[in-house]
Amino acid sequence: MSQLSWLASFERYLTSEKQLSKYSVRNYLYEINRAGKIIFDSQDITAHDQQWLAVNRDQLQAVLAKLHRQGLSPRSLSLCLSSLKQFFEFLVREQVIKANPAKNLNAPKQAKPLPKNMDLDAVTHLLDIDTSDSLGKRDKAIMELFYSSGLRLAELASLDIHDIDFQQHEVKVTGKGSKQRIVPVGKMALNALNVWLEARSAMAVGEAGDALFVSQQGKRLSHRSIQLRMNKWGQEQALSAKVHPHKLRHSFATHMLESSADLRAVQELLGHANLSTTQIYTSLDFQHLAKVYDGAHPRAKKAKGK
Known part of the structure; x- marks a missing residue:
């Protein structure tokens, strides 16, 4: 043949x-x-x-x-x-050859595209939106919570009102694999949530039940709606890059890491199962890791002192 x-x-x-x-x-x-x-x-x-x-x-x-x-x-x-x-x-x-010569070959690994974060000025500008109506109040609370706690889109969309603990400044999050974690919530996000909940109480939300974020039709806000609203605010605030939930999550991680240099803590906050995921996610390079190591590890300090 x-x-x-x-x-x-x-x-x-x-x-x-x-x-x-x-x-x-x-x-x-x-x-x-x-x-x-x-x-x-x-x-x-x-x-x-x-x-x-x-x-x-x-x-x-x-x-x-x-x-x-x-x-x-x-x-x-x-x-x-x-x-x-x-x-x-x-x-x-077809029994014309005995073994597959390509079976154990491996192609070069594909580089994972890293999400780009927003600097603090850009985040501050994004969150400075018009909150004169209920939608503005809701959207500000959504974006403040994304940035405050580094939530995934699915995690934020599934939140119920009782998941927010205003006394302890925490939010109970259900992440991948139905794993739950407790994440701190900052003061600005809590203030925005309080303003939104007051506006929410005046809305008819029978179908949404206890959903934290609801639409004008009284339903739990969908993933797509959240994405569209954030993109809208990014355009209205004249930001150069497209705004989406993952960008605020990455900005949260990057800014936390820059301030604390605590990779393990950021891993816990993000809900990552493996530390390597956090390292990739936060765009760490080896020089930065080495600097953190040299400044923190007891043996590293002793070696430098000789």
């Missing part, structure tokens, strides 16, 4: 059995052809039908290395490797 026939058979497999979209199938075939041109050093890979069956791991590693040198992004390299793994797994399934 020719290589073209194998590809045609693989295409039918992706379409009928895997039920991938035409777009996905096209991408798989494109990546396999691109790899074939490198492996066989030929634009006409249809002339190398049986050679596909003899391709080894080193040849495939060389393909990834060459594409990497050409500047292909980690995402594109990952797609290329995935396509090759699927193709050779298909050939194993």
Whole structure:
């Protein structure tokens, strides 16, 4: 069977059995052809039908290395490797090769895009909004609470009135995996919440029950509504970057870390299961961590004193 026939058979497999979209199938075939041109050093890979069956791991590693040198992004390299793994797994399934030479290959890790925080002046300007009506009061309380306590969008949207403890200056949050944590709430946020709750008491909110933040229709405020309202205020306050809940959460984390240098405390406040998540989230670089270490660790201090 020719290589073209194998590809045609693989295409039918992706379409009928895997039920991938035409777009996905096209991408798989494109990546396999691109790899074939490198492996066989030929634009006409249809002339190398049986050679596909003899391709080894080193040849495939060389393909990834060459594409990497050409500047292909980690995402594109990952797609290329995935396509090759699927193709050779298909050939194993068809019993024309014994093992998948791409099985244990790994593509370069994709860099996680880091959220950008707002500086203190930008946050202050954002929160200085018109609160002459109930919506303004509500939105100010939402944004103050996001920045005060670093909540996720889902966490804030699910809050009920009794989750706020005004006496202890705390909020009870239900995070990922239904894990609960207690997070401090700042004075400015508590003041804004008090103003909002007074306005809320004059609204008909039967369907929303005890929901902390409600719409004009008396329903619990949706995630999308919160996002749209924050974006609206960002535009009205003429901020250069788009404003969204995650940006205030990241700003909270960054500002807390800059002031305290206590990564573990920020981890607890954010509700992160792993400290490494917090380190990535707050855009820490090694030099900053080293500086904190040198200034805090007893052994580091002794070593510097010699």
